[in-house]
Amino acid sequence: MRAAVMTGFGGPESLVCQEIESPGARPGWVDVELRASALNWHDVLVRRGRYNSPLPHVPGADGAGVRTDTGEEVLILPSLFWGDRSQAPGDEWEILGDTTRGTYAECVSVPEECLAPRPESYSWEQAAALPLVGVTCFRALVTRAGLTDGESLLIVGAGGGVATMAVHIAVAVGAHVVVAGSTPSKIGLAQQAGAESGVLHSDDDWPAQAKRLSPDGRGFDVVLDPVGLWERSVEALRPGGRVVVLGANVAEEARMDVRGFYFGQFSLLGTTMGGPQDFRGLLDLVVERGVRPPPIARAFPLSEAAAAHRAMEAGESFGKIILLP
Structure with a gap:
């Protein structure tokens, strides 16, 4: 599959689109064919080495797509391994794209508890932009x-x-x-x-x-x-x-x-990013009260992930920047 791979820490030029192996099957995890991914400032910090991600690495926290096992349209909670207590995350908590391969790719694998149905009123781009900032x-x-x-x-x-x-x-x-x-x-x-x-x-x-x-x-x-x-x-x-x-x-x-x-x-x-319980509450609110989606500023093809990062760092756009596989 294709992915925007971080070959080193540094500027946007460290993101290079290349072919990598698809995620491997493992119990409790689900592969999602991505229809859209969204950028967050957190991704810039990952790219700069703030979180000591393994190299080479695929960053990206936000995304929406189709489950490969059921065909269900889903969005992804980027909060991994929250733990058993809703009051605060456990010691193993991490954000998708920190050390686990993220959403700057055609496919991503996440724990099943991190998936939820895509709201019918949201486009793929809007659905991809919602999880991190929304939760x-x-x-x-x-x-x-x-x-x-x-x-x-x-x-x-x-x-x-x-x-x-x-x-x-x-x-x-x-x-x-x-x-x-x-x-x-x-x-x-x-x-x-x-x-x-x-x-x-x-x-x-x-x-x-x-x-x-x-x-x-x-x-x-x-x-x-x-x-x-x-x-x-x-x-x-x-x-x-x-x-x-x-x-x-x-x-x-x-x-x-x-x-x-x-x-x-x-x-x-x-407070920080929420866990699965917060994610369910957010989506209930979206369905019951019609929460407006995040505004979308611009979409780039996956192959132009470096350009997308330059656009985000320029800070000239209002709204989320999207990658389209």
């Missing part, structure tokens, strides 16, 4: 933060893939959504996705500005912080509110007002 946002907002119908949510970092998918999920849940973004255009994109309004987080008083946009002006029930601005995010909460954190690309350390935190009765929740 990450579902776990953050629903499993961890417990966001419910009628609550209010502030999303920090409007315009990115996580923030956009978080808007889609929160709207489907029935929450009131406000965003904090770096530019008016990114706030506009979030509003197109379903957010009610937004503020610029380049303004020093952005938490106070956002707080005034909450339904009663007292603050938000939940703040989703995928960038690491904990101390500022807490300022936008109502008493008893919760901050759920899933990233640190702006700041990896935070200074907290401990006394103010416990007098505010706040909750601080950490």
Whole structure:
């Protein structure tokens, strides 16, 4: 089969399309003939050597295709070996494409628990783009933060893939959504996705500005912080509110007002990508509430995986970049 093979760590040029052996059969695993794969920034980190992947290696976490054993159309959960506890992943947990061959190929093999039926309303490209960002946002907002119908949510970092998918999920849940973004255009994109309004987080008083946009002006029930601005995010909460954190690309350390935190009765929740239980919850929400799919920016043939990585690193597109075998 053909695959985009990472021949070494480095730039996009390290991805070379070549023929490799097809996955071998093993108990509990299923081969999937891929119809589309989606890029994530995580793939760039794999390519750069962050996760010490074996070489040569096929990266790629997201994909959708057809089971070779049953012919069922499926999408793939890239969260492997989650373990027995839903509260947190076990010691063997990994993301598909880290050390296990990923989805930059015509076929991929994954544990059967990592497969789910493709939503009928989603195209192949949309289905391939959903799992990683979708299950990450579902776990953050629903499993961890417990966001419910009628609550209010502030999303920090409007315009990115996580923030956009978080808007889609929160709207489907029935929450009131406000965003904090770096530019008016990114706030506009979030509003197109379903957010009610937004503020610029380049303004020093952005938490106070956002707080005034909450339904009663007292603050938000939940703040989703995928960038690491904990101390500022807490300022936008109502008493008893919760901050759920899933990233640190702006700041990896935070200074907290401990006394103010416990007098505010706040909750601080950490999260990562979800497991099979979160995946099932996400897809139930897609079917029952019509969660909008991730936006698609552009599709490349598998043979142009290097060009697809260059496009993603350029950061000029809004939406997911797709590979088509």
